[in-house]
Amino acid sequence: MVVVFFIVSFVMYFLFNLIPSDPARLELEEMKKTLRPDVYEKMYRDLRESMGLDDPIIVRYARWLGVIPEKSGEFNGYFQANFGYSNFYKKPVVNVISAPIRTTVFMNIFATILALGITIPLGIWCAVHKGSRRDNFVQVFSIVGYSIPIYIIALVFIYVFAVLLRWFPVSGIGTPGANYTGLRAFLDELYYLGLPLIVMTFASLGGMSRYVRSAMIEALSMDHIRTARAKGVKERVVIYSHAWRNALLPVVTLIISWFLGIFSGSVLVESTFGISGMGRLYIQSLSNHDFEVSLFVQMFYTVVSLVGALLMDLIYGFVDPRIRVNK
Amino acid sequence: MPEKKKKPSIWRRLFGNRNTETNILAEEQIQSPGRMMLSNFLHNKLGMTGLIIFLLIFVFVFIGPYFIQIDLGDNDNTQIHVPPINSMLEVPKELDGNIQDIAAGATFGLGCDKDGKIYIWGYTKITDTIDLKDIPEEVLEAKIVSVAAGYDHAVALGDDGQLYVWGNKRLGQDRIPQELKVSRKKGGKNIIQIEAGYQCSGALTDEGNVYFWGNTNMCDLDVRKDYREGVKKFAIATYHYCLLMEDGSVVYGGIEKTNAFNRIPESLSSGVVDIAATGDTMAGVKENGEIIVWGNTAHSENKVPERVSAAEADDEEPVMTAKPLEIYGGRYHYTALMENGDVVSWGDNGHHQIDIPASVNEKDIETVFAGFYQNYAVDVDGDVHTWGLKGHPLGTDDLGRDILTRIINGGQITMTVGFVAVIIAIVIGVIMGGLAGYFGGKVDMLVMRIAEVFGAIPFLPFAMLLSAIIGTRIDVTKRMYLIMVVLGVLSWTGTCRLIRAQILAEREKEFVTAAQAMGVRERTIIFKHILPNVLNVLLVEATLSFATCMLTESTLSYLGFGVPLPSPSWGNMLSGANNSIVIQQYWWRWVFPSLIFGICTICINLVGDAIRDAVDPKSIGH
Numbered sequence: 001m002v003v004v005f006f007i008v009s010f011v012m013y014f015l016f017n018l019i020p021s022d023p024a025r026l027e028l029e030e031m032k033k034t035l036r037p038d039v040y041e042k043m044y045r046d047l048r049e050s051m052g053l054d055d056p057i058i059v060r061y062a063r064w065l066g067v068i069p070e071k072s073g074e075f076n077g078y079f080q081a082n083f084g085y086s087n088f089y090k091k092p093v094v095n096v097i098s099a100p101i102r103t104t105v106f107m108n109i110f111a112t113i114l115a116l117g118i119t120i121p122l123g124i125w126c127a128v129h130k131g132s133r134r135d136n137f138v139q140v141f142s143i144v145g146y147s148i149p150i151y152i153i154a155l156v157f158i159y160v161f162a163v164l165l166r167w168f169p170v171s172g173i174g175t176p177g178a179n180y181t182g183l184r185a186f187l188d189e190l191y192y193l194g195l196p197l198i199v200m201t202f203a204s205l206g207g208m209s210r211y212v213r214s215a216m217i218e219a220l221s222m223d224h225i226r227t228a229r230a231k232g233v234k235e236r237v238v239i240y241s242h243a244w245r246n247a248l249l250p251v252v253t254l255i256i257s258w259f260l261g262i263f264s265g266s267v268l269v270e271s272t273f274g275i276s277g278m279g280r281l282y283i284q285s286l287s288n289h290d291f292e293v294s295l296f297v298q299m300f301y302t303v304v305s306l307v308g309a310l311l312m313d314l315i316y317g318f319v320d321p322r323i324r325v326n327k
Numbered sequence: 328m329p330e331k332k333k334k335p336s337i338w339r340r341l342f343g344n345r346n347t348e349t350n351i352l353a354e355e356q357i358q359s360p361g362r363m364m365l366s367n368f369l370h371n372k373l374g375m376t377g378l379i380i381f382l383l384i385f386v387f388v389f390i391g392p393y394f395i396q397i398d399l400g401d402n403d404n405t406q407i408h409v410p411p412i413n414s415m416l417e418v419p420k421e422l423d424g425n426i427q428d429i430a431a432g433a434t435f436g437l438g439c440d441k442d443g444k445i446y447i448w449g450y451t452k453i454t455d456t457i458d459l460k461d462i463p464e465e466v467l468e469a470k471i472v473s474v475a476a477g478y479d480h481a482v483a484l485g486d487d488g489q490l491y492v493w494g495n496k497r498l499g500q501d502r503i504p505q506e507l508k509v510s511r512k513k514g515g516k517n518i519i520q521i522e523a524g525y526q527c528s529g530a531l532t533d534e535g536n537v538y539f540w541g542n543t544n545m546c547d548l549d550v551r552k553d554y555r556e557g558v559k560k561f562a563i564a565t566y567h568y569c570l571l572m573e574d575g576s577v578v579y580g581g582i583e584k585t586n587a588f589n590r591i592p593e594s595l596s597s598g599v600v601d602i603a604a605t606g607d608t609m610a611g612v613k614e615n616g617e618i619i620v621w622g623n624t625a626h627s628e629n630k631v632p633e634r635v636s637a638a639e640a641d642d643e644e645p646v647m648t649a650k651p652l653e654i655y656g657g658r659y660h661y662t663a664l665m666e667n668g669d670v671v672s673w674g675d676n677g678h679h680q681i682d683i684p685a686s687v688n689e690k691d692i693e694t695v696f697a698g699f700y701q702n703y704a705v706d707v708d709g710d711v712h713t714w715g716l717k718g719h720p721l722g723t724d725d726l727g728r729d730i731l732t733r734i735i736n737g738g739q740i741t742m743t744v745g746f747v748a749v750i751i752a753i754v755i756g757v758i759m760g761g762l763a764g765y766f767g768g769k770v771d772m773l774v775m776r777i778a779e780v781f782g783a784i785p786f787l788p789f790a791m792l793l794s795a796i797i798g799t800r801i802d803v804t805k806r807m808y809l810i811m812v813v814l815g816v817l818s819w820t821g822t823c824r825l826i827r828a829q830i831l832a833e834r835e836k837e838f839v840t841a842a843q844a845m846g847v848r849e850r851t852i853i854f855k856h857i858l859p860n861v862l863n864v865l866l867v868e869a870t871l872s873f874a875t876c877m878l879t880e881s882t883l884s885y886l887g888f889g890v891p892l893p894s895p896s897w898g899n900m901l902s903g904a905n906n907s908i909v910i911q912q913y914w915w916r917w918v919f920p921s922l923i924f925g926i927c928t929i930c931i932n933l934v935g936d937a938i939r940d941a942v943d944p945k946s947i948g949h
Contacts, residue, residue: 004776004779004780004783005783007780007781008784009778011784012792015793015796016791018796018797023795079588137845143929143932143933143936144929146932147925147929147931148921148924148925148928148929149878149881149882149885149898149924151882151885151901151905152901152925153903154905155901155917155921156921158905158910159910159911159914163907163910165913170906170907170910190591263785265787267787267788267791267886268882268885268886271886272905273905282791283790283791283886283887286791286792286795286888287795294792294795297788298785298788298789301785301788302783302784302785305783305784309782
């Protein structure tokens with residue numbers, strides 16, 4: 001896991017280093033006019049040397065991470081919470097990203113809770129009533145749900161709920177000009193995030209309910225269910241206690257991988273609804289060539305997905321006693 | 328009786344179950360797994376419907392581009408945001424046989440009959456508040472003898488010499504010169520010709536005086552002193568005009584010193600009988616039938632058809648079978664009426680404006696009205712024949728591009744990208760998965776670690792990153808290949824895991840053990856026993872990931888990191904659509920691409936599900 005982190009982060013760093021840029025020259029740009037060319041050239045070379053720009057990429061990478069010290073002797077990298085400097089916003093990356101991270105994390109967790117609250121009962125219900133007319137209807141509907149890209153769902157929902165019914169604002173986060181505080185601010189934010197959250201939830205319904213359903217069908221077809229039924233255990237107990245526990249394992253896998261998916265998937269929702277979250281920040285930083293910010297966001301996504309994978313392994317062990325976490 | 332061997336129908340031969348029917352009492356026939364899968368699949372109604380619809384869309388987008396070619400540079404400000412409409416050429420029935428005058432506008436037609444009644448058809452909305460269909464009361468009451476249509480305004484002339492202008496007036500389209508405002512009864516001028524350019528209009532009196540008015544910011548509308556009298560006819564291009572004088576010479580009347588129209592060819596200084604103008608060119612017909620075109624001939628307006636005798640004429644190329652008498656100009660094309668009553672068109676054919684229907688030349692044509700992309704020919708019986716731009720079946724976007732054309736061509740790109748990406752992913756996945764599954768041990772470890780690394784990369788952001796970093800330095804075509812490769816290279820891990828798991832599972836099964844025990848060679852076991860079992864799963868995986876790849880491609884394009892504009896793709900057609908104005912007012916811009924894309928991915932997923940059910944009957948839950 002740790003190795004994977006280093007490899008992936010190195011790949012990222014390497015890719016961003018493909019972008020031609022020269023921080024040393026940038027630093028000296030203002031002095032260029034006042035200095036004699038040879039002095040400038042010497043200063044430039046000294047600066048390059050002190051910044052360590054001519055060192056092999058692996059050394060620069062290690063410095064960037066904060067594993068080995070800078071030329072000046074102090075550690076100053078990601079591990080020391082130095083995420084670089086945004087050229088576009090003219091402030092450290094840490095200050096740029098704090099608000100978007102809050103929005104994105106809030107949105108994703110909220111959407112996850114909503115989606116789980118709907119899909120798990122739905123999936124179980126479909127599995128129990130497998131083959132019925134209503135189940136078939138839900139199945140077809142869920143294929144439609146997971147086939148259509150989220151931004152098309154978003155467009156349709158904007159049209160229906162924001163344009164036709166005017167229940168929600170079309171885009172943005174927070175009423176412009178309003179200075180709400182406390183609960184009022186929270187409700188206002190919720191009002192603006194309402195439609196994006198509905199879209200995110202709706203988009204995940206199809207795939208997730210199918211998955212829950214198939215896991216549940218698998219669990220219901222096991223022998224011990226038949227035994228339980230034969231013993232005359234109540235159907236509710238059979239479903240929620242005997243079968244659901246066994247279906248939980250694949251569902252846990254799903255929940256986590258899906259949670260990771262919506263983190264990067266929220267790029268779409270954010271850019272469609274004009275919400276200033278991580279995804280939108282990422283797109284903006286890429287098109288503004290503000291690469292230190294992009295690099296940070298990319299690292300953020302990577303860490304989230306790695307932590308998710310780790311979590312998945314741990315929960316596996318927790319849910320299924322047969323598996324031991326040995327890594 | 329001739330011998331007639333009864334062949335099974337082609338459908339049966341292709342898809343049908345070729346087994347002979349069995350007696351009910353007979354034992355159930357044993358089918359090979361492949362055949363069973365096929366019949367399972369064929370009996371899945373949902374899957375078959377999906378397959379058929381998908382194939383239809385597939386044929387539609389892969390054969391369509393050969394019929395409806397796309398011009399990537401296409402950018403037409405006269406056709407912006409036109410809704411789905413197909414009635415731009417539908418002349419009202421009341422007008423048929425009774426036509427006095429017709430004027431063709433950008434997306435509409437305007438006509439008046441011999442009784443002075445005015446008609447308008449096509450798409451007439453200019454802005455939210457301005458609609459050319461709202462003809463002013465005074466125009467409806469007046470007896471109209473002549474009409475002219477510009478881009479966003481219409482001009483009509485009453486029989487009393489009164490001029491009327493309606494439509495967009497903000498740029499001076501209604502600034503009629505004072506001299507013309509006086510009606511004839513009160514001693515006003517007698518107007519004999521009115522024409523309209525893009526946002527300007529002109530009128531000619533029977534005394535040979537011309538007047539122009541309109542958007543003076545862009546148009547050269549002043550008339551030089553020498554040319555204010557003795558004018559026989561005038562023609563208006565988009566922003567300029569030229570005059571045909573009484574002495575048969577053509578002159579440029581405006582005051583601009585250097586532009587494309589100033590340098591009128593020498594030969595037009597005498598003996599000219601008719602003139603016309605397209606958007607960027609002007610043309611004159613000489614007495615001997617010679618047609619000379621000048622101006623900015625970027626749309627092959629200067630490719631005047633060759634003059635041949637009627638016998639030599641074939642249907643392939645437009646030719647001139649007789650001496651041309653009159654000439655009419657559209658936006659990028661000319662239509663000429665010849666001595667023998669036939670017509671011929673040439674110039675740009677982007678909207679079929681030069682494809683004259685065969686029925687037109689069977690009759691003797693009396694006169695022609697052409698403008699923008701439309702042509703109306705009136706024959707001696709008074710019947711009207713039309714050709715040119717009928718409308719846009721699915722509307723146009725913010726640059727005036729036809730949505731249908733972009734859907735067809737974009738579909739081809741989206742599907743190709745998706746297809747190639749899947750192939751790349753499958754190839755890498757099968758090789759890696761096969762290696763891991765077959766060799767096991769250290770190779771397995773290594774491959775699985777590599778897969779883990781790739782799996783840890785957040786897909787969408789990383790693809791965006793690659794496209795942003797590398798994509799800006801390469802040209803458009805290469806960027807498309809880049810997208811394919813990026814998609815393929817990033818999405819092989821799923822296939823790899825699947826193949827590995829499948830191979831591992833199959834290796835342990837009894838039939839493999841049995842084959843090994845019987846001394847079947849290792850290679851045969853792999854190819855004959857294990858591989859077919861893997862192939863089924865692979866087919867499902869390929870189908871489903873085809874849909875996923877198309878989704879990802881369109882997502883990237885939607886965000887602006889995929890297929891670069893102006894190449895269309897189903898994703899980037901939607902990229903400008905996420906604001907309330909487009910969603911509400913220009914609904915055709917996002918509804919149609921979303922619809923076809925949604926149907927397409929749904930169908931692919933249905934097919935994938937059907938194949939999965941067919942391959943593994945257990946999954947249906949018998």
